[in-house]
Amino acid sequence: MNRNDNQWEELLRATEHPEDYSNAELEELLQKGDHLQVYNLMTDAENACRQDEISDDLVAAEWQRIADADSTRRRRSLLRIAAVAIGMVMIAGIVYAAIVLPPKASIPSTTAKATALSPRKSVPRQETALDTVAQARPDVVEYQDVRLITIMRDIATYYHKDLIMAMPDQADIRIYLEWDRAESLESIVRKLNHFDKFSIEVVGNQIKVE
Amino acid sequence: MTRKDDIALLFQANYRSMYRLACCMLHDSEEARDVVSDIFSRLLEGRFVLPAEKREQFLHVCVRNRCLDSIDHLSVKQRMMRHIAIAQVAEARDSGDDERRLEAIRRYVAQELTATERQVFDLRFHRGMKYREMAELLGISEVAVYKNLSRVLAKLKEHIR
Numbered sequence A: 001m002n003r004n005d006n007q008w009e010e011l012l013r014a015t016e017h018p019e020d021y022s023n024a025e026l027e028e029l030l031q032k033g034d035h036l037q038v039y040n041l042m043t044d045a046e047n048a049c050r051q052d053e054i055s056d057d058l059v060a061a062e063w064q065r066i067a068d069a070d071s072t073r074r075r076r077s078l079l080r081i082a083a084v085a086i087g088m089v090m091i092a093g094i095v096y097a098a099i100v101l102p103p104k105a106s107i108p109s110t111t112a113k114a115t116a117l118s119p120r121k122s123v124p125r126q127e128t129a130l131d132t133v134a135q136a137r138p139d140v141v142e143y144q145d146v147r148l149i150t151i152m153r154d155i156a157t158y159y160h161k162d163l164i165m166a167m168p169d170q171a172d173i174r175i176y177l178e179w180d181r182a183e184s185l186e187s188i189v190r191k192l193n194h195f196d197k198f199s200i201e202v203v204g205n206q207i208k209v210e
Numbered sequence B: 001m002t003r004k005d006d007i008a009l010l011f012q013a014n015y016r017s018m019y020r021l022a023c024c025m026l027h028d029s030e031e032a033r034d035v036v037s038d039i040f041s042r043l044l045e046g047r048f049v050l051p052a053e054k055r056e057q058f059l060h061v062c063v064r065n066r067c068l069d070s071i072d073h074l075s076v077k078q079r080m081m082r083h084i085a086i087a088q089v090a091e092a093r094d095s096g097d098d099e100r101r102l103e104a105i106r107r108y109v110a111q112e113l114t115a116t117e118r119q120v121f122d123l124r125f126h127r128g129m130k131y132r133e134m135a136e137l138l139g140i141s142e143v144a145v146y147k148n149l150s151r152v153l154a155k156l157k158e159h160i161r
Helices: A003-016 A023-031 A035-049 A056-100 A109-135 A148-158 A168-172 A185-192 B003-026 B029-045 B055-071 B076-081 B095-112 B115-126 B131-138 B142-159
Strands: A140-147 A162-165 A174-180 A200-203 A206-209
Touching (some): A003 A023, A003 B142, A023 A035, A023 B076, A035 B095, A035 B142, A056 B003, A056 B029, A140 A148, A148 A162, A148 A206, A162 A168, B003 B029, B003 B055, B003 B095, B029 B055, B095 B142, B115 B131
Antiparallel strands (some): A140 A174, A200 A206
């Protein structure tokens, strides 16, 4: 019997019945000799036989689904913007009317109302303006509570770098980040390095997260 | 041509290969479909911009990254149950290499394996039969199945370096 026959028998059994093994046992098994290489070769062999062909109709239907979802999203977006714009015009009109209309001694409540309105309404107006500016910046990607590895992969792909995550635990750290793709890689790395839980450096063609 | 038309053309040209890549990585056709669709949805939303050159390659890298993201949290056991590859070095391979390697396997199996070896390969990797089922079908012991399959894998390993 060939040396490999005995060597790989356990691996072959394990690939068919991984449920019979603990995670640690499987990890240990894959670390033996060339087991990991052979296991991956088996997945390659399976992939080489895969027939994941899909029909033209399915491709067309899938595109329609994505395009429809996008149109709906855009319509909602436009309605939101329209609502905000109408709101701003109304607020501006009220404030304008309050300022331009001559205060009448007989109705002091109008002036009081305007004074009360102005500072209170100026805050949401400013927020609305900032929000609109953010939407008008197509290069800005906002990540809210997103895994570090997802963000780093996007960044690495965008700047054509390889990503090295030295510590797998860091992959699951969730952060908030506003990434302006018009910025240089160095600039976004500098920004990310303000976080305490990891440090990032660019070495040649690689982005290393440690 | 509008931006949406441009993306539609990219979709037509690349959807199949992107879907195949995702299927190979995830071994789950529904999840593969979601991954690829999500990439095009994000593209339409303008959440990322395609580079001026090598756009197809970029899209496939996106698929790879999304799939890696999706299987990152799976344990070795879960990956083995789904027959998902376990990377020796994270992010080491690109999709072009993958397709070349798979094509090399197909060619080698078709041209170099003996009829018996090809049958064993086909039963296991194409038809996904269990070792016991293969033993019954071929009228040999399960140990003999291991032995035959090991020989096939040794040949492939030697050829696909």
